[in-house]
Amino acid sequence: xxxxxxxSKAVAEAVALCRPEVxxxxxxxxxxxxxxxxxxxxxxxxxxxxxxxxVESEFAAMSVAIGASAAGARSYTxxxxxxxxxxxxxxxxxxxLGLPIVMTVANRAIGAPINIxxxxxxxxxxxxxxxMQLFAETNQEAVDLHIQAFRLAEELSMxxxxxxxxxxxxxxxxxxxxxxxxxxxAYLPKFEPRQVLDPAEPVSIGAMVGPExxxxxxxxxxxxxxxxxxxxxxxxxxxxxxxxxxxxxLIRTYRIDxxxxxxxxxxxxxxxxxxxxxxxxxxxxxxGVLGIISFRPFPLDQVREALLKSKRFxxxxxxxxxxxxxxxxxxxxxxxxxxxLRGFTAVAGLxxxxxxxxxxxxxxxxxxxxxxxxLTFVDLDWDAVHKQLERERHTRRSGPxxxxxxxDKGVVSAKFG
Amino acid sequence: xxxxxxHGRGGQGVVTATEMLxxxxxxxxxxxxxxxxxxxxxxxxxxxxxxxxxxxxxxxxEQIMEPDALIIQDPTLLHQIDVFAGLKxxxxxxxxxxxxxxxxxxxxxxxxxxxxxxxxxxxxxxGLKHVGRPIPxxxxxxxxxxLSDIIKLESVxxxxxxxxxxxxxxxxxxxxxxxxxxxxxxxxxxxxx
Numbered sequence: 001x002x003x004x005x006x007x008s009k010a011v012a013e014a015v016a017l018c019r020p021e022v023x024x025x026x027x028x029x030x031x032x033x034x035x036x037x038x039x040x041x042x043x044x045x046x047x048x049x050x051x052x053x054x055v056e057s058e059f060a061a062m063s064v065a066i067g068a069s070a071a072g073a074r075s076y077t078x079x080x081x082x083x084x085x086x087x088x089x090x091x092x093x094x095x096x097l098g099l100p101i102v103m104t105v106a107n108r109a110i111g112a113p114i115n116i117x118x119x120x121x122x123x124x125x126x127x128x129x130x131x132m133q134l135f136a137e138t139n140q141e142a143v144d145l146h147i148q149a150f151r152l153a154e155e156l157s158m159x160x161x162x163x164x165x166x167x168x169x170x171x172x173x174x175x176x177x178x179x180x181x182x183x184x185x186a187y188l189p190k191f192e193p194r195q196v197l198d199p200a201e202p203v204s205i206g207a208m209v210g211p212e213x214x215x216x217x218x219x220x221x222x223x224x225x226x227x228x229x230x231x232x233x234x235x236x237x238x239x240x241x242x243x244x245x246x247x248x249x250l251i252r253t254y255r256i257d258x259x260x261x262x263x264x265x266x267x268x269x270x271x272x273x274x275x276x277x278x279x280x281x282x283x284x285x286x287x288g289v290l291g292i293i294s295f296r297p298f299p300l301d302q303v304r305e306a307l308l309k310s311k312r313f314x315x316x317x318x319x320x321x322x323x324x325x326x327x328x329x330x331x332x333x334x335x336x337x338x339x340x341l342r343g344f345t346a347v348a349g350l351x352x353x354x355x356x357x358x359x360x361x362x363x364x365x366x367x368x369x370x371x372x373x374x375l376t377f378v379d380l381d382w383d384a385v386h387k388q389l390e391r392e393r394h395t396r397r398s399g400p401x402x403x404x405x406x407x408d409k410g411v412v413s414a415k416f417g
Numbered sequence: 418x419x420x421x422x423x424h425g426r427g428g429q430g431v432v433t434a435t436e437m438l439x440x441x442x443x444x445x446x447x448x449x450x451x452x453x454x455x456x457x458x459x460x461x462x463x464x465x466x467x468x469x470x471x472x473x474x475x476x477x478x479e480q481i482m483e484p485d486a487l488i489i490q491d492p493t494l495l496h497q498i499d500v501f502a503g504l505k506x507x508x509x510x511x512x513x514x515x516x517x518x519x520x521x522x523x524x525x526x527x528x529x530x531x532x533x534x535x536x537x538x539x540x541x542x543x544g545l546k547h548v549g550r551p552i553p554x555x556x557x558x559x560x561x562x563x564l565s566d567i568i569k570l571e572s573v574x575x576x577x578x579x580x581x582x583x584x585x586x587x588x589x590x591x592x593x594x595x596x597x598x599x600x601x602x603x604x605x606x607x608x609x610x
Contacts, residue, residue: 116455167455168452173439173449173450173451174439174448174451175448271476271477271478272477275477355479
């Protein structure tokens with residue numbers, strides 16, 4: 001049914017349609033309205049049978065999800081930012097044990113400095129954890145990816161993060177088509193665990209594995225993600241047949257035919273990028289877009305194929321590998337090794353810095369002319385940066401950086417835009 | 418695409434107002450996107466929220482820097498932030514006050530702009546009268562419907578019914594209807610004046 005609703009509310013409805021049996025969450029900021037809405041649905045009896053477990057921390061949230069999943073229950077949780085970091089040890093365990101937990105990550109920055117706004121630092125910090133990561137461009141896609149995620153996770157017996165931009169998507173009211181229970185039931189079969197703690201057939205899950213077998217277990221996690229490269233497009237095709245919508249898959253291109261410059265990004269910023277690319281195409285620029293939906297597994301072949309006919313690419317990413325540069329860009333460069341393409345990285349939107357069309361127009365034109373620095377920081381205030389560097393050159397006790405920058409900028413809480 | 422920016426303070430229902438506007442537009446079969454200026458909301462602190470309305474899918478995610486319409490829920494903000502920043506030359510302004518623009522010293526802002534695009538509305542008083550609470554958001558979106566004709570009053574009423582029920586819904590509908598009629602009446606005067 002078509003509705004005008006909040007992203008978090010829509011995702012809560014989608015998750016409920018997937019009939020989760022255990023939802024565990026730590027209901028404090030950074031948390032989303034998703035688990036709040038699910039909690040209400042469980043309490044009212046709208047979502048049944050399902051146990052909502054109010055845990056004492058994010059670490060407990062993932063630990064309970066692990067226990068519930070090992071006991072054969074379809075398990076779900078949601079987190080963001082520092083919450084994800086607090087559960088990291090258990091995040092690796094969920095993947096290492098091969099438990100098909102689905103977790104929404106409402107992407108937000110990681111402190112310090114304390115910041116509650118959107119970027120992709122949180123889930124990208126877990127890129128090697130063994131979890132799959134799918135990125136939604138719109139709230140419709142966030143809804144659809146959750147339905148596909150339970151199927152994908154359970155077929156492979158591996159956990160998955162559905163990533164949606166915190167605030168930008170989670171707090172946005174927009175048009176979303178919520179499927180019916182019958183449609184979702186027809187797409188998502190009952191959970192048949194590959195491993196289960198069953199008193200009738202006792203097993204242990206979580207053996208200690210020494211050098212004699214550890215590499216094989218690790219390799220199998222990789223092998224599963226390689227299987228996911230095949231399965232993700234199949235599930236998206238099947239989803240389209242069932243629901244009539246293009247959602248999910250590994251990558252999605254836009255106006256890429258004849259494009260000499262291709263802009264690559266993940267998540268909701270693709271919408272703004274497409275508007276800019278439309279305007280530039282109308283003005284005669286040969287430019288197109290490549291959206292990456294599946295960050296883990298990373299679709300090396302599909303990315304290379306999509307870029308082969310272009311001359312250059314620009315990866316616009318909301319993440320920074322400090323001391324190195326782009327994270328998504330590093331993966332993309334790996335995909336096109338030896339193809340002779342010029343590649344540029346633009347780091348944008350960290351900690352919720354707005355990414356306006358005007359900045360993208362300028363950036364994309366510079367990319368076309370190849371006049372960009374290989375690593376560009378979009379809308380960075382160089383004056384503020386240089387001032388602090390100068391301060392550090394002259395004063396030993398130069399003080400805390402965050403406080404200095406705020407002071408230099410004269411920031412007041414009332415500022416917007 | 419039509420872009421609306423609402424300024425107010427935490428607790429005045431600014432975010433709810435944009436959400437209800439988007440629901441009203443959706444009820445008319447249009448695409449709409451509403452989102453707040455993200456941050457830690459505190460009662461009384463300045464809050465900004467945005468709404469876009471279009472006949473096709475809205476992909477743009479940037480904040481609204483050049484609005485077609487401004488709704489100002491709290492006139493005390495005028496001394497604190499530049500609420501008029503980026504307003505299009507033919508943009509609409511609806512201000513919650515029982516005074517006139519001139520009495521508030523806003524004559525300069527009006528200069529060179531079309532008088533029929535500016536209106537004041539005692540929305541807090543309407544909220545108190547009909548709902549019993551000094552929340553101006555619903556009268557203001559109904560007043561905006563009257564000022565701009567971008568959405569219909571009946572769509573605003575549908576959005577009210579989607580958000581509230583019982584006595585609260587009835588009170589809000591009464592407040593919205595009076596606000597709508599008040600603005601229509603005022604603008605009749607403005608056009609002839």
